[in-house]
Amino acid sequence: MSTQKATTKDGRYRQWTIVVYPESAPENWRNLLDGQTWIESPLHEKDINPDGTLKKPHWHIIISNQGKISYNQAKEIADMLNGASPQFVQNMVGMVRYLAHIDNPEKAQYDPKKIIGHGIDVDKYLQNAIDIENIICEVEDFIDEFKIIEYARLCRISRMMKEEHPDWHKVISTHTIHFKAYVTSCRHAPAPATTQSEKDF
16 A cells, blocks of 8 residues: 655645544544545455454545645544544555555455545546456456466566567566466366467467
């Protein structure tokens, strides 16, 4: 997640993120943010702790201000929502994508379409999300068709195919856990036979 605790000279930033819990938030917590420009995540109810237990359901919200505000000002908003301590947002694109764990395939996945912008255009931060999902599906189809069962072989092939599929290698190398798991499972549960001719790689 692209956040840090306030550590700069004056501790003032335009964007802050806060975790809000349904069990402790006021019933009208969204109304309390009237006048703010902010973004709301889908409800995170599938997140897992390191010990395997479920985390408490929660929302991530991002407060985006026209001017910089201090940690104490952001904390006033968090306290009003009975939320966790705020953290400043260092990378807005990364933080918005984190609301659905788009770039964290090892975490529970949430629908990017359910990220809600309140007075702010969310799409400009998510414009590549659908493209990446489509590329992942393309690569999975390729793995099935050509019976790829080793991650290293998949990486080598993607390098060889850069002219034909320029984005494949980047997606494969940044979604390592997903593709390692996929090719490993294909050793034990291969896809049904395809009618398309296989190429010699």
